[in-house]
Amino acid sequence: MATGWSKQKRQKRRYRQFKARTEQLPANYQTAIDALVRYMYRFGPGTGDAVLSMLEDLADLFEQSAANETPVRAVVGENPVEFAEAFLRNYPEGQWMSRERERLTNAIDRVADNEPR
Numbered sequence: 369m370a371t372g373w374s375k376q377k378r379q380k381r382r383y384r385q386f387k388a389r390t391e392q393l394p395a396n397y398q399t400a401i402d403a404l405v406r407y408m409y410r411f412g413p414g415t416g417d418a419v420l421s422m423l424e425d426l427a428d429l430f431e432q433s434a435a436n437e438t439p440v441r442a443v444v445g446e447n448p449v450e451f452a453e454a455f456l457r458n459y460p461e462g463q464w465m466s467r468e469r470e471r472l473t474n475a476i477d478r479v480a481d482n483e484p485r
Contacts, residue, residue: 422459
């Protein structure tokens with residue numbers, strides 16, 4: 369149990385660091401990253417460490433963009449959903465959609481292998 373508690377404590381610290389980083393961004397970048405995070409929480413990775421890695425990478429991207437004065441639209445493109453989906457593809461670990469796709473494929477493979485040809 370001590371290991372789980374310690375891991376959870378580290379994860380909370382990482383999340384607080386992420387929040388502190390994003391609060392230092394200009395307001396328009398904060399709003400954009402908050403909207404992306406909200407979306408990504410719904411469709412992103414399901415494990416704590418995978419989520420935190422994703423958030424830290426997102427913070428890195430927005431910090432660099434703010435430092436270079438890259439407009440938010442230039443970061444996310446014309447379609448923020450496409451940006452978010454492409455970003456999420458880098459973090460498949462634990463995604464419920466990935467698990468369900470795999471479950472569906474395995475179920476069909478099992479029954480298809482037993483069908484006469």
